[in-house]
Amino acid sequence: MTATATIVAPAGRAPRERRSRLDVRRQRWGWLFVSPFLIVFALFLIFPLFYAFGMSLFTTGLATGTQFTGIGNYVKAFTDPLFLEGMLRVLAFAVVMIPAQLIVALIAALVLDSLVSWLSKASRLLIFAPYAIPVVIGALMWSFLYSPRFGPAGTLFELFGLPAPDFLASGTVFYSLVNIVTWQWSGYYMIVIYAALRSIDPAIYEAARIDGANGLQTALRIKIPMISSSMVMVITFALIGTLQFFTEPVVLRNIAQGAIDAAYTPNMYAYSLAFSYSQFNYASTIAFSLGILVFAGSFVFLFLTRKQSGLK
Amino acid sequence: MKRKLLAATGVAALAAMVLSGCASGSAESEAASCTNEIKVADAPQVSVWAWYPAFEQVVDLFNETHDEVQVCWTNAGQGNDEYTKFSTSIEAGSGAPDVIMLESEVLSSFAIRKALVDLTEYGANDVKGDYSEGAWKDVSSGDAVYAIPVDGGPMGMLYRQDIFDEYGIAVPTTWAEFEAAAQQLKDAGAPGVLVDFPTNGRAYNQALFAQAGSVPFDYDNADPTSIGIEVNDQGAKDVLAYWENLVDEGLVATDDAFTADYNTKLVDGSYAVYVAAAWGPGYLGGLSDADPDAVWKAAPVPQWDTANPVQINWGGSTFAVTSQAKDPELSALVAKEIFGTEEAWKIGIEEAALFPLWKPILESDYFRDLEYPFFGGQQINKDVFLPAASAYTGFTFSPFQNYAYDQLTEQLYAMVQGEKDSSAALDDLQASLEKYATEQGFTLK
Numbered sequence: 001m002t003a004t005a006t007i008v009a010p011a012g013r014a015p016r017e018r019r020s021r022l023d024v025r026r027q028r029w030g031w032l033f034v035s036p037f038l039i040v041f042a043l044f045l046i047f048p049l050f051y052a053f054g055m056s057l058f059t060t061g062l063a064t065g066t067q068f069t070g071i072g073n074y075v076k077a078f079t080d081p082l083f084l085e086g087m088l089r090v091l092a093f094a095v096v097m098i099p100a101q102l103i104v105a106l107i108a109a110l111v112l113d114s115l116v117s118w119l120s121k122a123s124r125l126l127i128f129a130p131y132a133i134p135v136v137i138g139a140l141m142w143s144f145l146y147s148p149r150f151g152p153a154g155t156l157f158e159l160f161g162l163p164a165p166d167f168l169a170s171g172t173v174f175y176s177l178v179n180i181v182t183w184q185w186s187g188y189y190m191i192v193i194y195a196a197l198r199s200i201d202p203a204i205y206e207a208a209r210i211d212g213a214n215g216l217q218t219a220l221r222i223k224i225p226m227i228s229s230s231m232v233m234v235i236t237f238a239l240i241g242t243l244q245f246f247t248e249p250v251v252l253r254n255i256a257q258g259a260i261d262a263a264y265t266p267n268m269y270a271y272s273l274a275f276s277y278s279q280f281n282y283a284s285t286i287a288f289s290l291g292i293l294v295f296a297g298s299f300v301f302l303f304l305t306r307k308q309s310g311l312k
Numbered sequence: 313m314k315r316k317l318l319a320a321t322g323v324a325a326l327a328a329m330v331l332s333g334c335a336s337g338s339a340e341s342e343a344a345s346c347t348n349e350i351k352v353a354d355a356p357q358v359s360v361w362a363w364y365p366a367f368e369q370v371v372d373l374f375n376e377t378h379d380e381v382q383v384c385w386t387n388a389g390q391g392n393d394e395y396t397k398f399s400t401s402i403e404a405g406s407g408a409p410d411v412i413m414l415e416s417e418v419l420s421s422f423a424i425r426k427a428l429v430d431l432t433e434y435g436a437n438d439v440k441g442d443y444s445e446g447a448w449k450d451v452s453s454g455d456a457v458y459a460i461p462v463d464g465g466p467m468g469m470l471y472r473q474d475i476f477d478e479y480g481i482a483v484p485t486t487w488a489e490f491e492a493a494a495q496q497l498k499d500a501g502a503p504g505v506l507v508d509f510p511t512n513g514r515a516y517n518q519a520l521f522a523q524a525g526s527v528p529f530d531y532d533n534a535d536p537t538s539i540g541i542e543v544n545d546q547g548a549k550d551v552l553a554y555w556e557n558l559v560d561e562g563l564v565a566t567d568d569a570f571t572a573d574y575n576t577k578l579v580d581g582s583y584a585v586y587v588a589a590a591w592g593p594g595y596l597g598g599l600s601d602a603d604p605d606a607v608w609k610a611a612p613v614p615q616w617d618t619a620n621p622v623q624i625n626w627g628g629s630t631f632a633v634t635s636q637a638k639d640p641e642l643s644a645l646v647a648k649e650i651f652g653t654e655e656a657w658k659i660g661i662e663e664a665a666l667f668p669l670w671k672p673i674l675e676s677d678y679f680r681d682l683e684y685p686f687f688g689g690q691q692i693n694k695d696v697f698l699p700a701a702s703a704y705t706g707f708t709f710s711p712f713q714n715y716a717y718d719q720l721t722e723q724l725y726a727m728v729q730g731e732k733d734s735s736a737a738l739d740d741l742q743a744s745l746e747k748y749a750t751e752q753g754f755t756l757k
Contacts, residue, residue: 062424062711063537064753149573170729255571257512258725262718275396277715278425280403 056284066281073285082263083286087293090265093178094242100182101238102231105189110219112190113197124194128187135184139251142180147255168256180248185241189234196230197223232309236298243294246271266290346384351375356639358646361388361398362413362631364463365594366663370656374649381642383650391415392714401636402427410637411647415629416450417515417709419458422632424536424711429633430456434644439652447669449706451630454534459630460647463666465589466700467519467624468692469614470596473607475502475584483611487554490614494563497584504582509555510569511724514717516587519624520555521548522707524616529710530757539710540757541745543720544738550616552727552734559728566728575599579606587613589626590697594665597686610692612700623703628669667697674701712748719744 031038059069077083108127112120130138145151146167157164167176200223208218224231246267253260253268262276263269266286274283302309348371350357360383364370371385386409388394395418401407402425414422422428436457440448443461451459471483479500484490494506510516518528526547530540558564565583567574578586579602586592596608615621631647633640651660657673660666661682668674680698683689710716723737732740746756 061751061753144572147571147573149576170725255568255573257568257721258728261722272718275399276392276718277712278399278403 052284053288055281056288058281060279060281062278073282074289076282077285077289080286082269083266083289086263086266086269087290090243090245092174093245093265094239096174097178097181097242098235098238100178101186101189102234104182104186105193105234106224106231108186108190109193109197110223112194113223114215114219124191127190130184130186131188133184135247136251138184139180139248142176142183143252143255146176146252168252168259170259173252173256173259177245177248177252180252181242181245185238189238192234193227193230196227200226228308229310232302232305235305236301239301240294240298243297244290345386347387348372348375348383348385350382350384352379352382355379355382356642357382357384358411358637358639358643359384359386359409360411360413360631360646360650361386361394361409363387363390363394364413364629364660364664364666366659369659369663370650373653373656373659374646377653378649381645383646395714398422398427398634406636408634408636410639410643411631411633413462413629414459414632415515415627416459416461416707417627417713419451419630419632420453420531420533420709420711421713423453423456423458423533427635428458429635429637429640429644430458431460431633431644431647432457434633434641435648436460436644439648442652442671443669444671444674444702444704446625446701446704446706447628450625450628454532456533458533459632460651461669462629462631462651463591463660464669464701464704465591465625465627466667466697466704467587467589467613467626468592468696468700469611470586470588470592471609471611472581472584473609474605475504475581478502481584483609484614485612486618487614487616491554491558491563494558495561498563502584504577504584505565506563506583507585507587508565508567508569508574508577508583509559509728510574511566511728512568512570512721513724514721516569516626517720517724518717519626520587521551523613523622523624524548524551525622526551527708528716529708531708531710536711537753538755538757539749541710541742541749543716543745544735544742548738549735552724552738556727556734576601579603581606589628590667590701591627591665593684593686593692597665608687609690610687610696612696621703623700625701625704625707628667667693667701669701674698710745712752715748716745719748 056073057068057070058066059073060066108123112124112127133141146153148154148164148166148168151164151167153167154164166172204222204226205218208222213221244267245265249260249264249268250271253264262272267290270283270286270290273279273286346357346359348368351372352375355378358381360371362385367385367387371383375382388397388409394413398408398412399422402422408427419428432455439460440457447461447464448457451457451461469484475481475497476483479497479502481493481496482489484493490506497504497506513520521528524547526543526545528541528543528545528548530542555564559566565577567577576599577583579596579599581603586596588595593608593610596602612621613624631650633643633647637643651657651668651670654673654676657668657670660668661673661679668679673679680694681691682693684692719741723732723741726732726740727734727737749756
């Protein structure tokens with residue numbers, strides 16, 4: 001089986017005119033091997049996508065029944081203050097959260113890369129550990145830490161005779177969420193960046209050292225530029241994840257219903273529309289609109305960073 | 313080569329079978345997977361979703377005493393968790409149970425989506441006499457009856473006798489006395505407060521408004537496309553202004569309800585009073601970290617005008633038959649009879665701490681004289697909840713109650729945060745609900 005697969009790969013790259021009947025037959029094998037994935041992909045992603053798009057073209061009122069309204073729902077969505085506010089909120093999250101995660105991940109990776117001891121291995125594992133915790137459980141854990149009654153903040157601040165901050169008030173819950181996500185994802189991004197750093201030829205560092213570069217200069221002038229494509233990938237992941245922000249605010253909403261409303265992020269808005277208010281059509285529209293914006297956002301980002309990522 | 317191709321096709325076919333097998337397998341197992349044991353194997357089964365505590369014993373009792381039908385029970389989650397699943401299966405057109413436990417506040421929301429069967433065709437009116445008028449009004453809309461009442465939530469005031477004694481507070485009978493008690497507790501430097509005012513109290517807040525005569529919705533399923541909305545009427549405004557004042561003076565807490573923090577504070581003395589429904593004692597009894605020295609007592613809910621006392625209700629549930637029921641006749645029989653015996657209700661009362669709406673037990677000496685160890689042997693039904701239940705006249709909810717509650721929570725939170733005053737909060741709530749109703753195609757009365 002492995003043999004067949006390795007033969008197929010070069011055949012696929014062969015110029016079109018030289019493709020023999022044998023190649024065509026081998027191509028069939030290729031398709032056959034990817035078919036389990038393709039079937040699942042089509043069934044659970046492509047088909048629902050079209051289905052949701054179809055749904056978004058209709059409008060169901062509780063009292064009116066279902067009518068075809070074309071792009072009416074999209075006009076409504078892009079003028080819906082709840083959707084737009086949610087969009088602005090996730091953009092604000094992106095502006096604060098992505099740099100925070102990136103800086104933590106980058107510093108950790110650079111430090112670990114220059115250390116060679118058992119300590120580096122142990123720290124690497126520890127920094128990565130939060131990512132191994134399921135998102136819901138992580139968020140639940142933090143919700144207990146933030147809780148004024150069960151959390152440690154009350155006791156800690158009492159030592160200094162200060163009132164404990166309310167992590168779940170409308171003004172602070174934003175940063176509480178940033179903290180959860182940074183805690184959870186920095187380790188993962190650290191591993192990606194660390195792996196990229198490891199793949200750099202050490203001879204380059206040696207050359208830098210001979211040229212008189214110190215550790216900091218090597219990090220800033222050699223290491224970071226050489227891993228820019230990984231950095232672009234990490235930012236793209238973080239950007240998509242942030243725009244689709246959902247799990248953490250949903251979990252925290254259980255203990256802060258006032259500060260986190262049902263339309264806190266666009267994904268939460270779509271969820272409440274569909275499952276709390278049974279407006280499945282408009283929920284599809286919101287989900288689709290979010291998808292369009294996420295796609296456009298990542299496309300623009302990848303276009304702007306095409307030089308760093310090596311796409312150009 | 314050919315053999316390999318055959319093998320590969322075989323693998324693909326197998327994969328396809330496994331995939332499709334998953335789909336059909338889950339559909340079959342849904343009918344077959346009951347939490348309870350089926351006693352009469354060849355009798356037709358009626359599937360039921362419910363989240364009552366100790367419900368398995370009630371189901372067993374029903375199955376043992378019925379040969380013609382068997383109940384297949386599943387706990388599909390509590391309140392909104394269950395409604396979310398039900399709502400999704402309505403949209404999908406399959407997957408709903410035959411009989412479902414619903415709180416009376418959501419009946420209109422599901423009836424308007426044609427998800428419930430009108431039980432008048434299946435003998436609902438035969439059992440009408442077993443329930444009070446208020447309870448029956450909550451399950452009917454116009455001539456239609458959408459569910460059979462099960463338990464109710466007449467409200468009372470549960471209070472900590474030990475805390476009241478410590479600070480010399482008399483049990484308040486009016487809201488003015490209630491405010492004075494809150495002030496007294498604060499002036500005495502008590503560590504806790506008198507009570508919590510949760511912005512996410514939903515039905516609780518609504519019930520408080522209703523006590524002062526607020527009638528937020530005018531809706532009748534006979535004319536399903538028109539609705540009257542008046543959530544900012546004088547009753548609601550008076551009540552909310554009262555609580556706004558208590559919040560501003562720092563006399564009450566504003567913690568979110570139904571969180572772990574709140575549950576602990578209910579029983580550790582942070583709040584001296586829990587304005588509760590009849591199921592409240594059961595709720596308190598299930599909480600951990602309770603203050604071991606706590607002495608709980610129950611008293612009637614404070615009144616605005618003692619000359620014209622008004623009783624209110626918070627929660628309470630029913631059994632409805634869904635429009636996906638395979639056999640509506642049998643399903644209606646289950647809905648009518650599952651909590652229609654004294655034996656079933658003894659389990660319901662003693663194990664699950666439910667407040668029955670079924671008159672034969674509601675009006676029995678047994679229920680009236682029942683002594684509750686949690687309250688030091690106080691006969692709370694006789695003292696508080698039975699009078700409250702008998703004076704309750706019913707309530708009309710909107711067909712988009714979940715949305716209305718979410719909006720209410722948002723507005724109350726804004727008020728507590730000091731962003732707007734109580735009157736503006738209710739006016740904004742009115743505006744948002746009117747807008748929503750219009751968008752949904754309702755005509756405003």
